[in-house]
Amino acid sequence: MAAVLAAAQPAPPDPLIRDNAISRVSEHVHVISDLDVGLVPNVGIIVGTRATLVVDTGLGPRNGETVRRVTGSVSTNAELYVVSTHFHPEHALGESAFPPSAKIIRARAQQQDIDEFGLTLARTFAGRSAMTAALLEGAQFRKADIFFDREYTLDLGGVRVRLLSLGPTHTRGDTVVWVEGDRILFAGDVVMNRTFVAFASPYSSVKAWLADFDQLEPLHPLKVVPSHGRVGDASLIAEQRTMMTAIQSRAVELKRQAKSADETASTVQSEFQAKYPDWAVPGRIGSIARTAYLEAP
16 A cells, blocks of 8 residues: 555656746846755846856756756856855756856855765765756866855946855855845855755854854845745845744753753754744754754853
């Protein structure tokens, strides 16, 4: 019976970026929606009078080619820049589809992630399905043309864009993109929409994450584009801060009661899953609590 039920479940959508999922969210900014499909990112295309910036490139060269093609449909600029919100395969491994003239911009902390972890996660993803394996076949990270430490500013021609390296949060090298005049924030996996964030790196830190919210909230974005999920507004930052601060406070409280890290993670997991029943991926709560516990004095 279990086998019959499993066979009856619809297969998850293939992790392909769709040409027709593009929308214009401000005067200079277009977003290719992930359509809530796993291993597909929300892709940004920011167009100035002189140059264009692409934010995230998809899972492997085939998806990268789709992003390149859609970029060409909304911009005729020959000057092209590409940045990834972090080094994970669905965000960075479509880079090779872009012409050699496209300049890859990368935070030094993100390069550290690439140097340390390489294609390990890509191999894990490739084992999930034949389609994923095919999409990642031959995928490699491009060599960066421009490195930056904490911040890099691009003038695309009438459009000023700031790239901010804000890890260690989801990864050590998380990069957010702030389109100043349009007030659009590409937040990567640092700010999600009613989704518990993923502590996906051994370097992930609750303290660093909360400090990042301190930097992002004063921007007062009109729209926040997370790496995955629906576009929201500035309230997403406040919601994530409230959630994470509450988990941190509860973890510290339990540690002071001499509870173990395992007991704390289990208790907080149960409590906050009930407290936030409409938030996605509640299984991540325990990791947030454990990290807060270990960081507490």
